[in-house]
Structures are given as C-alpha cells and as structure tokens.
Amino acid sequence: MNSQLEKLVNSALANLTPRQKEVIRLRFGLRSAAMTLAAIGEQYDITRERVRQIEAVALKNIGQQTQSPAFNSFRQTLVNYLKKFNGVRRHDLACQDLKISGNKLCFLATSSNLCRYQAEDDNCYELWYLSENDLKKAQAFVNETVAALKAGRKIDHQDPVTANYLSLSKKFATSPYGDFGLAEWRAVNPKVSRDWAYLVLKKRAQPMHFTQLALAISKLRPDRRANPQTIHNELIKDKRFVLVGRGTYGLTEFGIIPGTAREVLVHFLKKHGPLPARDLVKLVMEQRVFKDKTLYLNLQNKKHFQRLGDGRYTIKEV
Secondary structure (H helix, E strand, O other): OHHHHHHHHHHHHOOOOHHHHHHHHHHHOOOOOOOOHHHHHHHHOOOHHHHHHHHHHHHHHHHHHOOOHHHHHHHHHHHHHHHHOOOEEEHHHHHHHHOOOHHHHHHHHHHOOOOEEEOOOOOEOOEEEOOHHHHHHHHHHHHHHHHHHHOOOOOOOOOHHHHHHHHOEOOEEEOOOOOEEEOOOOOOOOOOHHHHHHHHHHHHOOOEEHHHHHHHHHHHOOOOOOOHHHHHHHHHOOOOEEEEEOOEEEEHHHOOOOOOHHHHHHHHHHHHOOEEHHHHHHHHHHHOOOOHHHHHHHHOOOOOEEEOOOOEEEEOOO
C-alpha cells in the first residue's frame, strides 16, 4: 500500500512548480514533520500570506490531478473503508488499519475531496468522515452513551459499532483493571495518588497496608513509582479512607468503623449494649486491627467504661 501511495503522491505533485511542490511537502509533512505557514515563510524569507497563496494554487492543481483514473483504486478503498465504519473513523486507527502514513493519508484524502477531516480538540480525537450526517450520528451516539453511563446503565463498549463511535471521543476511558466508564470518573481514570489507592482498594475489597498499596499502584503504572510515604500522607487527609490500624487502610464504604480504639469500643457497646470483654474485643478485631492489650487497657479506663457486676462492660454514664 505504501509504495502505491508514494506513486499517487508523486503523481499528484507532478504538474506543480518546484516551489509549489516544496511548500506542499512541507505543509503536509510528506518528508518529515508538517510545518506551519509561518515556519515555511521564514524558511523561504517570504510572508505567511504568500505561502498560503502558493499552497492554494498548488492544491487546486492537485485536486484536478487526483480526479484522474490513476486514483480510482485509492478513492474506492478509502470510501469503502469508511462506509464499513458507518462513515466515520478515528485518524490513527484508519492509518493503522490501512497501513499507511498519517501524513500521506491527510494529503491524498484532503486534496482529492474524498472525505472530510476534523481536527483534534478537547473533546474528540482527529477523525475522518464521509458526510455531515455521518458525523452527527456519531456525535449523537457519544452524547447518548454519556447520559446512559451517568444514569448508571451498562454499555457494551466492545460491540464493534459502539467501540468505533466511542473511540472518537475523549469522554471515555478504561481503567487499569479494564473497567469502562467516563474519563471524568476518578475510579476509571485516576489522577493523583489517593485516586489510585481508592481504585486498588475498591478492586481488592479489603484493607491493605500502605506499603502494599504503593506496590500495587506501581504495578498498575510502571512508568511512575508510587512512594509509600506519599500514599500514607495522602490517605490520612481523605475521608474516603479509614485507618484500620498499624498503617493499614480500608474504604469508608466498606462499612469499617473509624476512630480510636476507645471510639470503636463505644460504637459496639452502643450498638449491642453491655458485653463481656472477650466478645467486645472479638467484635472490634473483626473490624479493626488493634492489639488485644490496647483494647483491654481502654476498657480499664473508668472515665469512659464501667464493669458491671456480671463481668460485662458498658459505657460510663456521665
């Protein structure tokens, strides 16, 4: 395909003047990176407007050349390809599928008016489309999918038609665990350390020590190592996390009781009423990681707890 394209490019440029050929090659990056009008003007010591004029005349000539029978096969290939994807396809994916250079595709497709090009912006990637109607259908599909995800509905993002449409937009992302959702969702597209920690804990569904968390995060993003102390410092400040004990964190949504040893003892006594020390300690240890000694010492604090005649403990009435 590349050798065929090279012939088509040379054929398209055949009737241009040397200056026109050079301007087109530089503008479309047919030899190296594409250049701006201003950069080309500076290189040739002419104005930006003069470069634009040269380009306009050259493209008009090229447009006539690309209507010749020699381009029929390329035109049909490109049109059929886009039709297979409902008339719209992301630029880099098209280049990958067709095994052609992106710059050459831009040059031949643009100059021959086969399809239309939309540049990349904050919401979408650069793409090609056959008609305005095709583009509007794709945009409508993207908007409907965003609304569906926000409403909590599941999307079959692996369906070929769906996958093609969604690949055009920057509004979607897939988490390191393969979960699909909106790019604005931190649980899908984590940004800072605490987001990565939340993602790992949510997936593990059990508390983890901050050193283990840092290791798990580093495995998910090998390009940037997670510092254990940074993770520890970040989690302390975030109410989504509960310090279970001894550097081990869980998520508040797990139903873990937050607070000091005394506060957790009070929580269970309020919930269950007076309890034997052994039963109370067992309840706490199922939720949190404390030393037995710490819990028993807390129960001996007569300012907060009272031992009843039958050996059970209750909260000291103030």
